[in-house]
Amino acid sequence: MQSAALEAVRYSGGVLEYLDQRLLPQQERMVRARTVDEIETAIKTLAVRGAPAIGVFGAYGVALLRDALTSDNEFNAAAQRVRNARPTAVNLAWAVDRVLASHDMVAEAETIHREQQTIDLRMAEAALELFPMNARIITHCNTGPIATAGGGSALGAIIAADRAGKRVSVYVNETRPLLQGARLTIYELHRAGIEATLMVDSAAAIAMQRQKIDLIILGADRIARNGDTANKIGTYGLAILAAHHGIPFYVAAPRSTFDFHMNSGAGIPIEERHATEVREFAGAASAGEKTPVYNPAFDVTPGHLITAIVTEYGIVRPPYGESIPALADRPNAGVLL
Ligand code: MRU
Numbered sequence: 388m389q390s391a392a393l394e395a396v397r398y399s400g401g402v403l404e405y406l407d408q409r410l411l412p413q414q415e416r417m418v419r420a421r422t423v424d425e426i427e428t429a430i431k432t433l434a435v436r437g438a439p440a441i442g443v444f445g446a447y448g449v450a451l452l453r454d455a456l457t458s459d460n461e462f463n464a465a466a467q468r469v470r471n472a473r474p475t476a477v478n479l480a481w482a483v484d485r486v487l488a489s490h491d492m493v494a495e496a497e498t499i500h501r502e503q504q505t506i507d508l509r510m511a512e513a514a515l516e517l518f519p520m521n522a523r524i525i526t527h528c529n530t531g532p533i534a535t536a537g538g539g540s541a542l543g544a545i546i547a548a549d550r551a552g553k554r555v556s557v558y559v560n561e562t563r564p565l566l567q568g569a570r571l572t573i574y575e576l577h578r579a580g581i582e583a584t585l586m587v588d589s590a591a592a593i594a595m596q597r598q599k600i601d602l603i604i605l606g607a608d609r610i611a612r613n614g615d616t617a618n619k620i621g622t623y624g625l626a627i628l629a630a631h632h633g634i635p636f637y638v639a640a641p642r643s644t645f646d647f648h649m650n651s652g653a654g655i656p657i658e659e660r661h662a663t664e665v666r667e668f669a670g671a672a673s674a675g676e677k678t679p680v681y682n683p684a685f686d687v688t689p690g691h692l693i694t695a696i697v698t699e700y701g702i703v704r705p706p707y708g709e710s711i712p713a714l715a716d717r718p719n720a721g722v723l724l
Contacts, residue, residue, distance in 0.1 A: 397534040412574040419454020423465040430472035437534025442482035450492035474656040476608040507538035518548040527560045528619035529567040530606035531575035541639040562665040586667025596630040600657035606717035607640035614707030626692035639697040647715040652687035
């Protein structure tokens with residue numbers, strides 16, 4: 388059974404709404420965001436999440452605030468709050484800066500949103516050759532339509548490969564601690580009618596050893612010039628496991644996720660989130676309330692562990708020190724529209 392894609396962000400007639408992803412898979416509820424507090428909170432609490440989707444939402448948010456706030460000082464402070472709501476995914480700052488530099492902020496936000504839909508289609512087309520028939524895949528976190536406000540990056544490519552007749556089967560890491568895999572990826576795959584199996588994150592090693600996995604494909608929040616890639620915590624471990632088992636490890640990400648000013652992953656800011664996300668499970672205590680916790684939301688996978696990166700401009704391969712800077716010289720996605 389296939390259902391219509393979920394809409395992560397909607398803007399129409401001056402009304403900005405987002406799908407509250409915290410409520411999935413139980414409820415599909417659109418919520419309106421009017422103020423800087425509401426916009427910032429939606430991003431910080433992961434009601435809107437996924438690197439490209441927070442970029443699209445932040446872009447609309449800033450455009451909306453420009454109309455709502457008459458004082459320039461107040462507007463500039465509000466725009467910075469939105470821009471800095473989450474530090475790791477470069478798409479948010481990139482999209483807000485694009486809107487701030489434009490003459491018609493609403494039109495620019497709409498362009499960023501439309502571009503994302505085209506970009507996702509292009510990524511899916513480019514990725515098709517990476518999937519063998521009956522591909523058995525591991526993915527991590529959530530990179531579907533709700534994570535990009537388009538068709539999805541890695542998960543969009545998986546869905547498109549299945550539509551193209553490749554008959555894929557996907558092992559989905561639950562993605563501790565916020566369970567984006569269990570709550571969102573399984574939901575999107577089942578909505579798309581694709582065979583999907585949930586596993587705990589620590590089952591990835593034995594899955595690679597015993598389940599005939601053909602490839603790993605997942606998304607990114609920021610990619611440095613040398614291919615070092617920040618993505619959801621657990622990605623780095625998966626890349627090491629994939630290298631050990633000789634399984635190709637692919638990242639799918641739009642050009643807006645590349646940080647061409649960053650030479651390596653060492654400088655990528657890693658968001659650390661609240662201890663309660665780890666000390667509690669489904670609202671109930673799972674560790675003592677004073678237990679010290681280390682809760683990085685992302686890790687950085689060294690570029691040498693990444694087989695290839697799928698972009699809207701095609702597949703980028705090592706040596707990344709040459710192929711990624713070459714991507715910087717490509718025109719922005721507007722030309723794809
Ligand atoms: O903390 P999240 O859920 O926003 O983290 C999201 C990820 O790590 C995704 O893999 C990444 O943003 C790519 S989304 C197409």
